[in-house]
Amino acid sequence: MEFIFVSFSNVPGLQYFLFTSFLCIYSISIVAHMFLIVVYNLSANLHTPMYFFLANFSFLETCYISTTTPYMLKNLLSNHKTITFYGCDVQMYSFVLLASTECYLLAAMAYDRYNAICHPLFYNMIMSRNACVKLIVSSWIIGLMAAIIHTSLTFSLHYCGPNKINHFYCDIPPVMALACTDTQFNEIVTFIIVLCVVVGAFLLIIVSYTRIIWTIIKHHSSAGIKKAFSTSTSHLIVVTIFFGSASIMYLRPKSTYGTNMDKFISLFYTVFAPLLNPFIYSLRNGDVKVAIRKMMHDLKIGQP
Template identity: 60%
Template sequence: MHVFILAGFSEVLQIQYFLFAFFLCVFKTALLAHMFIILLYRLSPSLHTPMYFFLANFSFLEICYLTNIVPKMLINFLSHLKTITFYGCAIQMSFFLIEASAECYMLAAMAYDRYNAICHPLLYNNVMGKTVCIKLVCVCWIIGIPIGVLQTSLIFSLQFCDSNRINNFYCDIPPLMSLACNKTQFNEIIMLIITFIVVIGPFILTVISYTNIIWTILKHHPAGMRKKAFSTCTSHLIVVSLFFGSGTIMYLRPNSSHGMNEEKFLSLVYTIFAPLMNPFVYTLRNNDVKNAVKKIIGEIKIVFRIIREKL
Protein backbone atom coordinates (compact mmCIF):
# COMPACT_ATOMS: atom_id res chain seq x y z
CA MET A 1 0.00 0.00 0.00
CA HIS A 2 1.71 3.14 -1.25
CA VAL A 3 -1.10 5.71 -0.86
CA PHE A 4 -4.00 6.49 1.47
CA ILE A 5 -7.23 8.28 0.61
CA LEU A 6 -8.35 11.02 3.02
CA ALA A 7 -12.14 10.85 3.24
CA GLY A 8 -12.60 14.52 4.15
CA PHE A 9 -16.09 15.88 4.81
CA SER A 10 -18.24 15.53 1.73
CA GLU A 11 -18.31 14.03 -1.76
CA VAL A 12 -20.62 16.77 -3.11
CA LEU A 13 -18.55 19.11 -5.26
CA GLN A 14 -20.48 22.30 -4.40
CA ILE A 15 -20.12 21.62 -0.67
CA GLN A 16 -16.39 21.00 -1.13
CA TYR A 17 -16.00 24.38 -2.83
CA PHE A 18 -17.84 26.05 0.04
CA LEU A 19 -15.70 24.23 2.62
CA PHE A 20 -12.55 25.20 0.73
CA ALA A 21 -13.50 28.90 0.84
CA PHE A 22 -14.54 28.69 4.51
CA PHE A 23 -11.44 26.89 5.76
CA LEU A 24 -9.16 29.04 3.61
CA CYS A 25 -10.57 32.13 5.38
CA VAL A 26 -10.16 30.44 8.78
CA PHE A 27 -6.58 29.40 7.90
CA LYS A 28 -5.57 32.87 6.71
CA THR A 29 -7.19 34.57 9.72
CA ALA A 30 -5.45 32.25 12.18
CA LEU A 31 -2.07 32.54 10.44
CA LEU A 32 -2.22 36.34 10.25
CA ALA A 33 -3.29 36.61 13.90
CA HIS A 34 -0.42 34.42 15.10
CA MET A 35 2.13 36.16 12.85
CA PHE A 36 0.87 39.50 14.14
CA ILE A 37 1.46 38.39 17.75
CA ILE A 38 5.03 37.28 16.99
CA LEU A 39 5.80 40.50 15.10
CA LEU A 40 4.26 42.64 17.83
CA TYR A 41 6.34 40.87 20.48
CA ARG A 42 9.53 41.49 18.47
CA LEU A 43 8.76 45.18 17.84
CA SER A 44 7.45 46.14 21.31
CA PRO A 45 9.99 46.31 24.16
CA SER A 46 7.08 46.75 26.61
CA LEU A 47 5.96 43.20 25.76
CA HIS A 48 9.34 41.61 26.46
CA THR A 49 8.06 39.81 29.54
CA PRO A 50 7.74 36.07 30.31
CA MET A 51 4.01 36.10 29.59
CA TYR A 52 4.41 37.46 26.05
CA PHE A 53 7.53 35.37 25.46
CA PHE A 54 5.38 32.28 26.01
CA LEU A 55 2.57 33.70 23.87
CA ALA A 56 4.94 34.44 20.98
CA ASN A 57 6.36 30.91 21.15
CA PHE A 58 2.85 29.52 21.46
CA SER A 59 1.88 31.39 18.28
CA PHE A 60 4.90 29.94 16.46
CA LEU A 61 3.81 26.47 17.59
CA GLU A 62 0.26 27.11 16.37
CA ILE A 63 1.58 28.21 12.96
CA CYS A 64 3.51 24.93 12.68
CA TYR A 65 0.38 23.07 13.78
CA LEU A 66 -1.87 24.73 11.20
CA THR A 67 0.55 24.51 8.26
CA ASN A 68 1.01 20.79 8.88
CA ILE A 69 -2.72 19.99 8.64
CA VAL A 70 -4.67 22.63 6.69
CA PRO A 71 -2.83 23.01 3.33
CA LYS A 72 -3.28 19.31 2.46
CA MET A 73 -6.92 19.53 3.54
CA LEU A 74 -7.48 22.55 1.27
CA ILE A 75 -5.79 20.81 -1.68
CA ASN A 76 -8.04 17.78 -1.22
CA PHE A 77 -11.17 19.93 -1.34
CA LEU A 78 -10.24 20.78 -4.96
CA SER A 79 -8.92 17.34 -5.88
CA HIS A 80 -10.79 14.26 -7.05
CA LEU A 81 -8.16 11.81 -5.79
CA LYS A 82 -7.66 13.13 -2.21
CA THR A 83 -4.61 10.93 -1.77
CA ILE A 84 -1.60 11.12 0.52
CA THR A 85 1.45 8.89 0.17
CA PHE A 86 2.40 6.32 2.80
CA TYR A 87 5.48 8.28 3.83
CA GLY A 88 3.66 11.61 3.53
CA CYS A 89 1.04 10.31 5.94
CA ALA A 90 3.75 9.13 8.37
CA ILE A 91 5.50 12.52 8.24
CA GLN A 92 2.24 14.42 8.77
CA MET A 93 1.30 12.23 11.74
CA SER A 94 4.76 12.51 13.29
CA PHE A 95 4.80 16.31 13.13
CA PHE A 96 1.19 16.51 14.30
CA LEU A 97 1.95 14.41 17.40
CA ILE A 98 5.11 16.39 18.17
CA GLU A 99 3.26 19.70 17.87
CA ALA A 100 0.17 18.50 19.78
CA SER A 101 2.34 17.18 22.64
CA ALA A 102 4.36 20.40 22.74
CA GLU A 103 1.14 22.45 22.77
CA CYS A 104 -0.25 20.55 25.77
CA TYR A 105 2.86 21.26 27.81
CA MET A 106 3.10 24.83 26.51
CA LEU A 107 -0.40 25.52 27.83
CA ALA A 108 0.68 24.12 31.20
CA ALA A 109 3.83 26.30 31.17
CA MET A 110 1.74 29.39 30.38
CA ALA A 111 -0.61 28.58 33.26
CA TYR A 112 2.41 28.13 35.56
CA ASP A 113 3.68 31.54 34.47
CA ARG A 114 0.33 33.18 35.32
CA TYR A 115 0.29 31.31 38.64
CA ASN A 116 3.64 32.79 39.64
CA ALA A 117 2.68 36.27 38.40
CA ILE A 118 -0.55 36.39 40.43
CA CYS A 119 0.16 34.15 43.43
CA HIS A 120 3.84 35.04 43.99
CA PRO A 121 4.32 38.53 42.49
CA LEU A 122 7.33 39.42 44.67
CA LEU A 123 9.25 36.33 43.56
CA TYR A 124 8.01 36.40 39.96
CA ASN A 125 11.07 37.97 38.32
CA ASN A 126 13.40 35.55 40.09
CA VAL A 127 11.31 32.43 39.43
CA MET A 128 10.45 33.22 35.80
CA GLY A 129 13.81 34.54 34.56
CA LYS A 130 14.72 34.52 30.86
CA THR A 131 16.78 31.32 31.16
CA VAL A 132 13.93 29.49 32.92
CA CYS A 133 11.45 30.57 30.24
CA ILE A 134 13.73 29.38 27.41
CA LYS A 135 14.26 26.05 29.17
CA LEU A 136 10.52 25.54 29.65
CA VAL A 137 9.84 26.18 25.93
CA CYS A 138 12.66 23.81 24.93
CA VAL A 139 11.35 21.10 27.28
CA CYS A 140 7.87 21.40 25.71
CA TRP A 141 9.34 20.67 22.26
CA ILE A 142 11.75 17.99 23.51
CA ILE A 143 8.94 16.04 25.21
CA GLY A 144 6.99 15.99 21.94
CA ILE A 145 9.75 14.53 19.75
CA PRO A 146 10.07 11.00 21.22
CA ILE A 147 6.29 10.78 21.61
CA GLY A 148 5.70 11.65 17.95
CA VAL A 149 8.41 9.31 16.69
CA LEU A 150 7.34 6.41 18.93
CA GLN A 151 3.63 6.61 18.13
CA THR A 152 4.23 7.01 14.39
CA SER A 153 6.63 4.05 14.34
CA LEU A 154 4.13 1.84 16.16
CA ILE A 155 1.23 2.79 13.88
CA PHE A 156 3.15 2.36 10.62
CA SER A 157 4.59 -0.97 11.73
CA LEU A 158 1.05 -2.38 11.52
CA GLN A 159 -0.13 -4.35 8.50
CA PHE A 160 -2.94 -2.48 6.71
CA CYS A 161 -5.81 -4.31 5.01
CA ASP A 162 -7.16 -3.79 1.51
CA SER A 163 -8.96 -0.58 2.47
CA ASN A 164 -6.76 2.49 2.30
CA ARG A 165 -9.50 5.04 3.04
CA ILE A 166 -8.69 7.13 6.16
CA ASN A 167 -11.90 8.37 7.73
CA ASN A 168 -10.60 11.86 8.47
CA PHE A 169 -9.10 14.92 6.77
CA TYR A 170 -5.55 14.20 8.00
CA CYS A 171 -3.49 11.23 9.21
CA ASP A 172 -4.37 10.52 12.83
CA ILE A 173 -3.97 7.47 15.08
CA PRO A 174 -7.58 6.17 15.57
CA PRO A 175 -8.63 6.12 11.87
CA LEU A 176 -5.35 4.48 10.85
CA MET A 177 -5.64 1.80 13.55
CA SER A 178 -9.10 0.97 12.23
CA LEU A 179 -7.48 0.01 8.90
CA ALA A 180 -5.06 -2.47 10.48
CA CYS A 181 -5.38 -6.19 9.74
CA ASN A 182 -3.56 -7.37 12.84
CA LYS A 183 -4.56 -6.82 16.47
CA THR A 184 -4.10 -3.31 17.82
CA GLN A 185 -4.49 -3.89 21.58
CA PHE A 186 -0.83 -3.08 22.23
CA ASN A 187 -1.09 0.14 20.20
CA GLU A 188 -4.27 1.12 22.06
CA ILE A 189 -2.57 0.56 25.44
CA ILE A 190 0.43 2.68 24.38
CA MET A 191 -1.95 5.38 23.08
CA LEU A 192 -3.78 5.44 26.42
CA ILE A 193 -0.53 5.71 28.37
CA ILE A 194 0.79 8.51 26.17
CA THR A 195 -2.58 10.31 26.32
CA PHE A 196 -2.37 10.31 30.12
CA ILE A 197 1.21 11.64 29.96
CA VAL A 198 0.63 14.23 27.24
CA VAL A 199 -2.98 15.34 27.78
CA ILE A 200 -4.19 14.46 31.27
CA GLY A 201 -0.93 15.40 33.06
CA PRO A 202 -0.61 18.93 31.61
CA PHE A 203 -4.37 19.46 31.98
CA ILE A 204 -4.21 18.66 35.70
CA LEU A 205 -1.23 21.02 36.11
CA THR A 206 -3.14 23.75 34.24
CA VAL A 207 -6.28 23.29 36.36
CA ILE A 208 -4.22 23.35 39.59
CA SER A 209 -2.53 26.58 38.47
CA TYR A 210 -5.82 28.29 37.64
CA THR A 211 -7.47 27.01 40.83
CA ASN A 212 -4.70 28.68 42.85
CA ILE A 213 -4.99 31.82 40.73
CA ILE A 214 -8.74 32.07 41.33
CA TRP A 215 -8.29 31.43 45.06
CA THR A 216 -5.63 34.17 45.28
CA ILE A 217 -7.85 36.61 43.38
CA LEU A 218 -10.75 35.96 45.75
CA LYS A 219 -8.59 36.40 48.84
CA HIS A 220 -6.31 39.30 47.95
CA HIS A 221 -7.80 41.32 45.08
CA PRO A 222 -10.44 44.06 45.48
CA ALA A 223 -13.86 43.54 43.94
CA GLY A 224 -13.12 45.91 41.04
CA MET A 225 -10.17 43.80 39.85
CA ARG A 226 -11.88 40.45 40.33
CA LYS A 227 -14.25 40.83 37.38
CA LYS A 228 -11.41 41.52 34.94
CA ALA A 229 -9.24 38.71 36.35
CA PHE A 230 -12.11 36.22 36.28
CA SER A 231 -12.98 37.21 32.71
CA THR A 232 -9.42 36.49 31.58
CA CYS A 233 -9.18 33.21 33.52
CA THR A 234 -12.57 32.03 32.23
CA SER A 235 -11.61 32.74 28.61
CA HIS A 236 -8.33 30.87 29.02
CA LEU A 237 -10.01 27.91 30.70
CA ILE A 238 -12.62 27.66 27.92
CA VAL A 239 -9.90 27.38 25.26
CA VAL A 240 -7.87 24.98 27.40
CA SER A 241 -10.95 22.83 28.05
CA LEU A 242 -11.83 22.74 24.34
CA PHE A 243 -8.34 21.60 23.37
CA PHE A 244 -7.75 19.12 26.19
CA GLY A 245 -11.36 17.93 26.30
CA SER A 246 -11.61 17.12 22.59
CA GLY A 247 -8.17 15.46 22.64
CA THR A 248 -9.07 13.36 25.69
CA ILE A 249 -12.37 12.17 24.19
CA MET A 250 -10.64 11.40 20.89
CA TYR A 251 -7.82 9.28 22.29
CA LEU A 252 -9.28 7.77 25.47
CA ARG A 253 -12.35 6.22 23.88
CA PRO A 254 -12.26 2.56 22.82
CA ASN A 255 -11.34 2.22 19.15
CA SER A 256 -14.67 0.54 18.37
CA SER A 257 -16.69 3.53 19.60
CA HIS A 258 -15.28 6.02 17.11
CA GLY A 259 -18.11 7.56 15.11
CA MET A 260 -17.39 9.13 11.73
CA ASN A 261 -18.93 12.57 12.23
CA GLU A 262 -18.03 12.84 15.90
CA GLU A 263 -14.39 11.99 15.19
CA LYS A 264 -14.10 14.61 12.46
CA PHE A 265 -15.79 17.25 14.60
CA LEU A 266 -13.39 16.61 17.50
CA SER A 267 -10.46 16.76 15.09
CA LEU A 268 -11.68 20.10 13.78
CA VAL A 269 -11.91 21.51 17.31
CA TYR A 270 -8.32 20.89 18.34
CA THR A 271 -6.60 21.20 14.95
CA ILE A 272 -8.30 24.29 13.48
CA PHE A 273 -10.85 26.06 15.69
CA ALA A 274 -8.75 26.12 18.89
CA PRO A 275 -5.73 27.65 17.03
CA LEU A 276 -8.12 30.21 15.51
CA MET A 277 -9.55 31.20 18.89
CA ASN A 278 -6.28 31.28 20.85
CA PRO A 279 -4.89 34.62 19.54
CA PHE A 280 -8.14 36.44 20.33
CA VAL A 281 -8.51 34.90 23.78
CA TYR A 282 -4.91 35.02 24.99
CA THR A 283 -3.54 38.17 23.38
CA LEU A 284 -5.61 40.40 21.11
CA ARG A 285 -8.11 41.29 23.88
CA ASN A 286 -5.27 42.31 26.21
CA ASN A 287 -4.83 46.01 27.06
CA ASP A 288 -1.02 45.73 26.96
CA VAL A 289 -1.26 44.48 23.39
CA LYS A 290 -3.70 47.24 22.44
CA ASN A 291 -1.36 49.88 23.90
CA ALA A 292 1.61 48.35 22.07
CA VAL A 293 -0.34 48.46 18.79
CA LYS A 294 -1.29 52.12 19.37
CA LYS A 295 2.35 52.96 20.10
CA ILE A 296 3.60 51.28 16.91
CA ILE A 297 0.88 52.98 14.84
CA GLY A 298 1.91 56.32 16.38
CA GLU A 299 5.57 55.69 15.50
CA ILE A 300 4.62 54.74 11.94
CA LYS A 301 2.62 57.97 11.58
CA ILE A 302 5.61 59.99 12.78
CA VAL A 303 7.89 58.27 10.25
CA PHE A 304 5.43 58.97 7.41
CA ARG A 305 5.11 62.59 8.54
CA ILE A 306 8.90 63.04 8.49
CA ILE A 307 9.11 61.44 5.03
CA ARG A 308 6.30 63.67 3.74
CA GLU A 309 7.99 66.80 5.12
CA LYS A 310 11.30 65.89 3.46
CA LEU A 311 9.55 65.34 0.13
Protein backbone atom coordinates in the same frame (compact mmCIF):
# COMPACT_ATOMS: atom_id res chain seq x y z
CA MET B 1 1.96 2.55 -0.99
CA GLU B 2 -0.68 5.21 -0.34
CA PHE B 3 -3.77 6.11 1.64
CA ILE B 4 -6.96 7.69 0.32
CA PHE B 5 -8.72 10.36 2.38
CA VAL B 6 -12.49 10.16 2.52
CA SER B 7 -12.36 13.72 3.89
CA PHE B 8 -15.61 15.59 3.21
CA SER B 9 -16.36 13.85 -0.09
CA ASN B 10 -19.71 12.66 1.26
CA VAL B 11 -20.94 16.24 0.81
CA PRO B 12 -19.80 16.93 -2.79
CA GLY B 13 -22.03 19.97 -3.22
CA LEU B 14 -20.13 21.75 -0.45
CA GLN B 15 -16.59 21.15 -1.70
CA TYR B 16 -16.02 24.67 -3.06
CA PHE B 17 -17.80 26.29 -0.13
CA LEU B 18 -15.66 24.33 2.33
CA PHE B 19 -12.50 25.14 0.38
CA THR B 20 -13.26 28.87 0.44
CA SER B 21 -14.21 28.82 4.12
CA PHE B 22 -11.14 26.86 5.27
CA LEU B 23 -8.82 28.90 3.04
CA CYS B 24 -10.10 32.11 4.67
CA ILE B 25 -9.75 30.59 8.16
CA TYR B 26 -6.21 29.38 7.41
CA SER B 27 -5.11 32.72 5.93
CA ILE B 28 -6.57 34.75 8.82
CA SER B 29 -4.99 32.39 11.37
CA ILE B 30 -1.52 32.64 9.84
CA VAL B 31 -1.69 36.44 9.51
CA ALA B 32 -3.05 36.90 13.05
CA HIS B 33 -0.39 34.70 14.67
CA MET B 34 2.44 36.27 12.68
CA PHE B 35 1.08 39.72 13.59
CA LEU B 36 1.19 38.85 17.31
CA ILE B 37 4.80 37.68 16.94
CA VAL B 38 5.73 40.96 15.19
CA VAL B 39 3.93 43.01 17.86
CA TYR B 40 5.83 41.16 20.60
CA ASN B 41 9.20 41.74 18.95
CA LEU B 42 8.58 45.44 18.25
CA SER B 43 6.97 46.36 21.59
CA ALA B 44 9.31 46.79 24.55
CA ASN B 45 6.41 46.77 27.03
CA LEU B 46 5.57 43.19 25.97
CA HIS B 47 9.04 41.79 26.69
CA THR B 48 7.85 39.90 29.76
CA PRO B 49 7.60 36.13 30.45
CA MET B 50 3.86 36.11 29.75
CA TYR B 51 4.23 37.54 26.26
CA PHE B 52 7.38 35.55 25.59
CA PHE B 53 5.25 32.43 26.06
CA LEU B 54 2.49 33.95 23.93
CA ALA B 55 4.89 34.68 21.05
CA ASN B 56 6.19 31.10 21.18
CA PHE B 57 2.62 29.85 21.36
CA SER B 58 1.76 31.82 18.19
CA PHE B 59 4.76 30.31 16.38
CA LEU B 60 3.68 26.83 17.50
CA GLU B 61 0.08 27.44 16.35
CA THR B 62 1.33 28.62 12.94
CA CYS B 63 3.18 25.35 12.46
CA TYR B 64 0.33 23.35 13.99
CA ILE B 65 -2.42 24.53 11.64
CA SER B 66 -0.04 24.17 8.68
CA THR B 67 0.41 20.41 9.22
CA THR B 68 -3.18 19.57 8.27
CA THR B 69 -5.03 22.47 6.64
CA PRO B 70 -3.01 22.96 3.39
CA TYR B 71 -3.32 19.25 2.52
CA MET B 72 -7.03 19.34 3.37
CA LEU B 73 -7.46 22.33 1.05
CA LYS B 74 -5.68 20.50 -1.76
CA ASN B 75 -7.88 17.44 -1.33
CA LEU B 76 -11.09 19.49 -1.34
CA LEU B 77 -10.36 20.46 -4.96
CA SER B 78 -8.87 17.14 -6.02
CA ASN B 79 -10.56 14.01 -7.29
CA HIS B 80 -7.60 11.91 -6.18
CA LYS B 81 -7.38 12.54 -2.42
CA THR B 82 -4.28 10.49 -1.65
CA ILE B 83 -1.18 10.68 0.51
CA THR B 84 1.82 8.38 0.32
CA PHE B 85 2.49 5.89 3.11
CA TYR B 86 5.57 7.81 4.28
CA GLY B 87 3.86 11.16 3.72
CA CYS B 88 1.15 10.01 6.12
CA ASP B 89 3.87 9.03 8.60
CA VAL B 90 5.44 12.50 8.41
CA GLN B 91 2.09 14.27 8.77
CA MET B 92 1.13 12.20 11.83
CA TYR B 93 4.57 12.76 13.38
CA SER B 94 4.36 16.53 12.85
CA PHE B 95 0.80 16.75 14.17
CA VAL B 96 1.47 14.70 17.33
CA LEU B 97 4.70 16.62 17.98
CA LEU B 98 3.02 20.02 17.77
CA ALA B 99 -0.21 19.03 19.54
CA SER B 100 1.65 17.42 22.46
CA THR B 101 4.01 20.39 22.70
CA GLU B 102 1.01 22.73 22.79
CA CYS B 103 -0.48 20.83 25.75
CA TYR B 104 2.57 21.43 27.92
CA LEU B 105 3.18 24.95 26.61
CA LEU B 106 -0.33 25.81 27.82
CA ALA B 107 0.62 24.22 31.16
CA ALA B 108 3.78 26.37 31.29
CA MET B 109 1.67 29.46 30.61
CA ALA B 110 -0.60 28.49 33.53
CA TYR B 111 2.48 28.11 35.75
CA ASP B 112 3.57 31.59 34.67
CA ARG B 113 0.17 33.02 35.71
CA TYR B 114 0.42 31.17 39.04
CA ASN B 115 3.78 32.79 39.85
CA ALA B 116 2.63 36.24 38.67
CA ILE B 117 -0.41 36.20 40.97
CA CYS B 118 0.74 34.07 43.90
CA HIS B 119 4.40 35.15 44.09
CA PRO B 120 4.48 38.68 42.62
CA LEU B 121 7.55 39.78 44.60
CA PHE B 122 9.64 36.85 43.35
CA TYR B 123 8.04 36.62 39.91
CA ASN B 124 10.92 38.03 37.88
CA MET B 125 13.40 35.82 39.72
CA ILE B 126 11.33 32.62 39.35
CA MET B 127 10.30 33.27 35.74
CA SER B 128 13.70 34.37 34.50
CA ARG B 129 14.53 34.20 30.80
CA ASN B 130 16.50 31.01 31.42
CA ALA B 131 13.56 29.39 33.27
CA CYS B 132 11.14 30.33 30.47
CA VAL B 133 13.41 28.84 27.81
CA LYS B 134 13.75 25.63 29.85
CA LEU B 135 9.96 25.32 30.12
CA ILE B 136 9.54 25.78 26.37
CA VAL B 137 12.33 23.33 25.52
CA SER B 138 10.85 20.78 27.95
CA SER B 139 7.48 21.11 26.21
CA TRP B 140 9.11 20.39 22.84
CA ILE B 141 11.00 17.39 24.26
CA ILE B 142 7.75 15.89 25.62
CA GLY B 143 6.11 16.48 22.24
CA LEU B 144 9.07 14.88 20.46
CA MET B 145 8.93 11.76 22.64
CA ALA B 146 5.15 11.40 22.18
CA ALA B 147 5.47 11.80 18.39
CA ILE B 148 8.26 9.21 18.09
CA ILE B 149 6.36 6.61 20.15
CA HIS B 150 3.01 7.18 18.41
CA THR B 151 4.28 7.13 14.84
CA SER B 152 6.75 4.26 15.32
CA LEU B 153 4.04 2.06 16.86
CA THR B 154 1.37 3.02 14.34
CA PHE B 155 3.51 2.54 11.24
CA SER B 156 5.13 -0.65 12.48
CA LEU B 157 1.74 -2.33 12.03
CA HIS B 158 1.02 -4.38 8.89
CA TYR B 159 -1.24 -2.64 6.36
CA CYS B 160 -2.45 -4.91 3.57
CA GLY B 161 -6.16 -4.32 2.97
CA PRO B 162 -8.35 -1.20 2.88
CA ASN B 163 -6.53 2.09 2.53
CA LYS B 164 -9.35 4.64 2.86
CA ILE B 165 -8.91 6.94 5.86
CA ASN B 166 -12.25 8.30 7.03
CA HIS B 167 -10.69 11.62 7.96
CA PHE B 168 -9.06 14.71 6.43
CA TYR B 169 -5.56 14.06 7.85
CA CYS B 170 -3.50 11.13 9.16
CA ASP B 171 -4.78 10.88 12.72
CA ILE B 172 -3.87 7.91 14.91
CA PRO B 173 -7.27 6.17 15.41
CA PRO B 174 -8.46 6.17 11.74
CA VAL B 175 -5.05 5.03 10.44
CA MET B 176 -4.69 2.31 13.08
CA ALA B 177 -8.18 1.05 12.19
CA LEU B 178 -6.85 0.03 8.74
CA ALA B 179 -4.18 -2.33 10.13
CA CYS B 180 -4.42 -6.02 9.25
CA THR B 181 -2.93 -7.13 12.59
CA ASP B 182 -4.07 -6.96 16.20
CA THR B 183 -3.81 -3.40 17.51
CA GLN B 184 -4.67 -3.97 21.17
CA PHE B 185 -1.12 -3.22 22.40
CA ASN B 186 -0.96 -0.04 20.30
CA GLU B 187 -4.34 1.08 21.62
CA ILE B 188 -3.22 0.60 25.24
CA VAL B 189 0.05 2.50 24.68
CA THR B 190 -1.78 5.26 22.79
CA PHE B 191 -4.29 5.63 25.62
CA ILE B 192 -1.49 5.79 28.22
CA ILE B 193 0.43 8.43 26.26
CA VAL B 194 -2.73 10.50 25.76
CA LEU B 195 -3.35 10.30 29.50
CA CYS B 196 0.21 11.45 30.23
CA VAL B 197 0.19 14.25 27.66
CA VAL B 198 -3.38 15.58 27.57
CA VAL B 199 -4.62 14.70 31.06
CA GLY B 200 -1.20 15.28 32.65
CA ALA B 201 -0.91 18.79 31.21
CA PHE B 202 -4.54 19.56 32.05
CA LEU B 203 -4.02 18.51 35.69
CA LEU B 204 -1.00 20.83 35.95
CA ILE B 205 -3.19 23.66 34.67
CA ILE B 206 -5.94 22.79 37.17
CA VAL B 207 -3.41 22.76 40.04
CA SER B 208 -2.04 26.16 38.98
CA TYR B 209 -5.45 27.78 38.82
CA THR B 210 -6.60 26.12 42.04
CA ARG B 211 -3.64 27.71 43.81
CA ILE B 212 -4.43 31.05 42.14
CA ILE B 213 -8.06 30.95 43.31
CA TRP B 214 -7.02 29.88 46.82
CA THR B 215 -4.51 32.74 47.07
CA ILE B 216 -7.12 35.27 45.97
CA ILE B 217 -9.71 33.94 48.45
CA LYS B 218 -7.17 33.88 51.28
CA HIS B 219 -6.22 37.51 50.79
CA HIS B 220 -9.78 38.70 50.01
CA SER B 221 -8.32 41.15 47.52
CA SER B 222 -10.73 42.70 45.03
CA ALA B 223 -7.76 44.11 43.12
CA GLY B 224 -6.23 40.62 43.04
CA ILE B 225 -9.46 39.14 41.71
CA LYS B 226 -9.61 41.75 38.96
CA LYS B 227 -5.96 41.19 38.02
CA ALA B 228 -6.34 37.40 38.04
CA PHE B 229 -9.37 37.49 35.78
CA SER B 230 -7.91 40.08 33.42
CA THR B 231 -4.71 38.09 32.82
CA SER B 232 -6.03 34.52 33.09
CA THR B 233 -9.47 34.44 31.44
CA SER B 234 -8.00 34.40 27.92
CA HIS B 235 -5.75 31.49 28.80
CA LEU B 236 -8.63 29.55 30.38
CA ILE B 237 -10.79 30.01 27.27
CA VAL B 238 -7.98 28.67 25.04
CA VAL B 239 -7.40 25.72 27.41
CA THR B 240 -11.11 24.85 27.46
CA ILE B 241 -11.44 24.85 23.65
CA PHE B 242 -8.26 22.86 23.02
CA PHE B 243 -8.40 20.29 25.83
CA GLY B 244 -12.17 19.90 25.66
CA SER B 245 -12.28 18.94 21.98
CA ALA B 246 -9.08 16.83 22.19
CA SER B 247 -10.43 14.87 25.17
CA ILE B 248 -13.70 14.12 23.37
CA MET B 249 -11.70 12.82 20.40
CA TYR B 250 -9.12 10.64 22.14
CA LEU B 251 -10.52 9.70 25.55
CA ARG B 252 -13.64 7.86 24.46
CA PRO B 253 -14.52 4.22 23.67
CA LYS B 254 -12.95 2.67 20.59
CA SER B 255 -16.39 1.64 19.32
CA THR B 256 -17.22 5.29 18.63
CA TYR B 257 -14.23 5.83 16.31
CA GLY B 258 -14.59 5.94 12.55
CA THR B 259 -17.77 8.00 12.44
CA ASN B 260 -18.17 11.18 10.41
CA MET B 261 -18.47 13.05 13.70
CA ASP B 262 -14.71 12.52 14.24
CA LYS B 263 -13.90 14.90 11.42
CA PHE B 264 -16.08 17.66 12.81
CA ILE B 265 -14.71 17.22 16.35
CA SER B 266 -11.17 17.39 14.96
CA LEU B 267 -11.96 20.67 13.20
CA PHE B 268 -12.33 22.37 16.59
CA TYR B 269 -8.73 21.77 17.70
CA THR B 270 -7.04 21.66 14.27
CA VAL B 271 -8.70 24.60 12.49
CA PHE B 272 -11.03 26.68 14.66
CA ALA B 273 -8.89 26.86 17.82
CA PRO B 274 -5.82 28.29 15.99
CA LEU B 275 -8.14 30.86 14.40
CA LEU B 276 -9.73 31.97 17.68
CA ASN B 277 -6.63 31.95 19.90
CA PRO B 278 -4.86 35.11 18.64
CA PHE B 279 -8.10 37.10 18.83
CA ILE B 280 -8.89 35.78 22.32
CA TYR B 281 -5.46 36.86 23.56
CA SER B 282 -5.37 40.22 21.77
CA LEU B 283 -8.97 41.41 22.18
CA ARG B 284 -9.06 40.54 25.89
CA ASN B 285 -5.61 41.87 26.69
CA GLY B 286 -5.07 45.56 27.39
CA ASP B 287 -1.26 45.41 27.02
CA VAL B 288 -1.51 43.86 23.55
CA LYS B 289 -4.10 46.42 22.42
CA VAL B 290 -1.92 49.28 23.69
CA ALA B 291 1.13 47.82 21.90
CA ILE B 292 -0.85 47.44 18.66
CA ARG B 293 -2.13 51.02 18.83
CA LYS B 294 1.38 52.34 19.52
CA MET B 295 2.86 50.32 16.65
CA MET B 296 0.17 51.54 14.27
CA HIS B 297 0.74 55.12 15.41
CA ASP B 298 4.51 54.80 14.85
CA LEU B 299 3.93 53.38 11.38
CA LYS B 300 1.48 56.17 10.58
CA ILE B 301 3.93 58.96 11.40
CA GLY B 302 6.81 57.14 9.72
CA GLN B 303 8.92 56.36 12.78
CA PRO B 304 11.12 53.22 12.78
